[in-house]
Amino acid sequence: MVKQITVFIENKPGRLMEMLKALAKNDIDIKAFSLADTTEFGIARMIVSDENAAKKAIDDEGVVARICNIITIAVPDEPGALMKALEILKNNGISIEYMYAFAEKLDGASVIAIRTDNQELADETLSKGGVKVLNQSDIEKL
């Protein structure tokens, strides 16, 4: 699994920018990014070059952030490849809460972060099903 940092984004103009600025100032590279929002607040989820430094930079801005583990897979850049991986999860009764893609590819494969309702089981079944599940050191190559 890979470390993800989740950040609370207050429902006020400029809040997302402030957070991104803090990361840039501390030379933190964002490898994958997603933003989910409701009418009242947003949640930014990121995979970064150094999650601990990112958390510190964000804390210093007075923003709440949390680090958690997330499954990250590499799927060949060909039709139906992602679908196959998701089918494995479905067949094992695992549902997906959210997913998002990395900007860069890894050896020509698309890199995707997936949050499911059972992370351990998802990790195991994906690996068994022949899907390439990445770990933190793979991400550092990106």
Next chain:
Amino acid sequence: MGYYQKEIECMPREEIKKLQGERLVWQVKRMYERVELFRKRMDEKGLKPEDIKGIEDLAKLPFSYKQDLRDYYPFGLFAEPLKNIVRVHASSGTTGKQIVVGYTRNDLDTWKDCMARQFAAAGATDEDIIQVSYGYGLFTGGLGAHGGAERIGAMVVPTSSGNTSRQIQTMADFGTTILCCTPSYAMYLAEAIEEAGLKDKIKLKAGVFGAEPWTEDMRHAIENSLGIKAYDVYGLSEIMGPGVAYECSCQNGMHVSEDMFIPEIINPDTGEVLPEGEQGELVFTTLTKEGFPVIRYRTRDICSLNYEQCECGRTFVRMNKPTGRSDDMLIIRGVNVFPSQIEEVLLKISSGVTPNYQIVVGRENNTDTLDINVEMSEALFADDIKSIEKIERKIVTDLRSVLGIGAKVHLVNPKSIERSEGKAKRVIDNRNLRD
């Protein structure tokens, strides 16, 4: 305008004092025998009922507080057995628990007299049609105004609050002449009447408004838009309900029904009685109440008393509109709200650590708004939206059940709530309700 009980309302001041003294002696003796807390406080001061011989001994007596009603919840301060209590009302306490007051048959009767005095002063007779748009229920507003309107012999239209389009249609169809509600609702109704094009069909001549603070500017706006004279009525459930003090057509302070209540103005910090005319905390003693009497009850309202005789001929002292509170109570949509009630809800939700919060009160389209900013923390934060929304919704539902009114909750960044000298500013009231 008219009197309801001229011989009492215009009684010479010496006679009022004498009557108050006699009734005070009676009440003190009775409460000493029947109310444990009062007896305890008297004993602590080394006072016996016999030490109270007249009105001049009033300041010797111990104060009573809103907290007492919570400590002795629900019926522990009643001075009559429950079989003699024929009605209860309730309002919010400083925390989640409501406070309860009880009335005997005689109490309801004197309450009706109090409100009848207000209606008569507003020009009401048995020819009038009085629409009561205060909420009916545990809140004293609806039933309190209702009783006084019936006593005058007017035709009462008990619409209660809400359903504005029906309110104004009823007003037009029935030919309502006097309206009773909160001043902000009166402003709201005035706009609705204008929008519905019903202005020509409205026969209102007066309104009796209370249960929340309002300014002279609001009074003028209501009077102009509805084409009426607007009267300010004062009351609180711990003393009786609406009608403790009532305004005459001079509109220059509210006459306290001194045959039933003694008002005093004290320094809220020291408790000492202030010289006549000075501003301080209003304290009431109920002289005739049987079910739930109080001695020197601290209202927390800040105002002053004017003993000069009024041009209307009434000799009852006038209290001016309260200019503030000596505690942090807010009145939102006519409902008493204490920041501590909100704090209690937040404390429960964030497992024992109160998040920083700020209460923002405003007014939009003549309706009070209540927004609560809650600082996000690692304890409240989660990776998924669902669980954060669940917390947000829980705060909203719990607040509604505790306060009885809706609030909007906003989750904000940690430490984003303005602090002065390290303490977060808890309440921002943008309404400008005091003159």
